Amino acid sequence: MSSEMFQYIEPIILNVTLAGLFILMGYAIHDVMRKNDVPKIGRFVAYGVLGLGALGFVAKGIIQVWYISSGV
Numbered sequence: 001m002s003s004e005m006f007q008y009i010e011p012i013i014l015n016v017t018l019a020g021l022f023i024l025m026g027y028a029i030h031d032v033m034r035k036n037d038v039p040k041i042g043r044f045v046a047y048g049v050l051g052l053g054a055l056g057f058v059a060k061g062i063i064q065v066w067y068i069s070s071g072v
Helices: 003-035 040-070
Strands: none
Touching: 003 040
């Protein structure tokens, strides 16, 4: 595999892997909360924290695209 191909495929695999990781963490959190009868506010906080973490990775991706397009 050439280095150009690796540079093209690596970010795609990284983003897909991170998305899969967040989905699996969401399933794990959902399972633990369902088994322990967590109140609604606890579920809201847990999903909110997971969502903000995912949003941080999305923001990082947008900032990277913006920097690359501006030539930095």
